[in-house]
Amino acid sequence: MQAMLVDDVSHYEEGQHIFREGDPFDAIAAVRAGTVKTYILDREGREQVLGFFLPGEVVGLNAIHPQIYPCNAVALDTVVLCRFSFQRMSSLASTMPGLQSRLFRLLSEDIGKAALLSGDFSADERMAAFIVSLSRRYARRGFSGTRFHLPMARTDIANYLRLAPETVSRVLRRLRTDGVLDIDRRELRILDLPRLEQMAEAILRDHAH
Amino acid sequence: MQAMLVDDVSHYEEGQHIFREGDPFDAIAAVRAGTVKTYILDREGREQVLGFFLPGEVVGLNAIHPQIYPCNAVALDTVVLCRFSFQRMSSLASTMPGLQSRLFRLLSEDIGKAALLSGDFSADERMAAFIVSLSRRYARRGFSGTRFHLPMARTDIANYLRLAPETVSRVLRRLRTDGVLDIDRRELRILDLPRLEQMAEAILRDHAH
DNA sequence: GATGGGCGTTGACCTTGATCAACGCCCGAT
């Protein structure tokens, strides 16, 4: 069924844009490999990171209405994307309840995801939630959930979590000192996942499966 | 069409619960009159406000998946609700593209709404955005956009905006001192809407009509 | 009328994370 709907498989080099704010929305994009970052630029041209998308995840769902991408998406490393025509997809959804229900589900999950940062959480909690979320998403796709490479810069993590980069460094150092994780630049190893999950639970309570 | 789908019109007194966390999801609830607050309770039983729903707005969309309400909804004053069976609605959506498209739109708008608080915004910006958002939503339904009664307590506003109640009082006092608005307990009058909108624009950029 | 509870406001003090100002490391270009 999925092969039936794939319009396009495309490759992007690190730093290439997949879509830009204002582009017309016509397809749902699923990441097959690599990592995608979405961001907006504010009035002064400063970047605000909205999210990171790992293999198996769908980018740009919030463009369904009003059919225009409200943000930019850029490849953080080499990315492979599968595109599904939304027009064709929603027509088929009319006759295939399973597909319609799948779309409702994806959209409903995105509501949950957007709430990740809307709480009043400490820097520790945010950082823990970010790491646990990555861990779970990598594990869900068959990758290691305790040892992974961070494809995004500290400044991007900080921006996404609405923290200063200095604070990200400090929290990571504290977590390393406490024996919760080990980190060397972008190589991360989780040493005490239950501890991290405990720190993250207030944030991730809606996403425990 | 809408009359065709209405299962139920019900009334709630102030303080009555409309649904509770864990209740099975079976219908979409549209507010016809009054105001609804949604909240969750954390592990220690503390309340976290998730949103306020005005007349014409739909409560509980994020329950579509996984068919269980993830939060509580309570009437802040006398509330009239219309319920639409989601089962029937989604079957009909399969054959009526207009309805399906309307559902996608409602869900997509909810993603946008959840992002309201996910940024790194000052107390002033949050308060301004809250007031402008209320103003626009009241105006959209034909009520006055510059003079309205706040149906929720300061503690609820503070909780929703992730601020302390003292801070809400202080910001409102500052805005009154600056001549931006006048407020006496729950009666609010906006005196300088452009100024408020300017303060709110970083937050509301995604929600401009 | 008196009392109690809920709500909102106010001032003083405290805490968390941001800002500012460096420094070190790594990698690519020359």
Add this chain to the structure above:
DNA sequence: ATCGGGCGTTGATCAAGGTCAACGCCCATC
């Protein structure tokens, strides 16, 4: 090999808003 730029880390200081501790107002109940 050297240099420059980007990235990450570290320490000192500052600021926004939270916490704590009141007080005043309003309304319902007795």
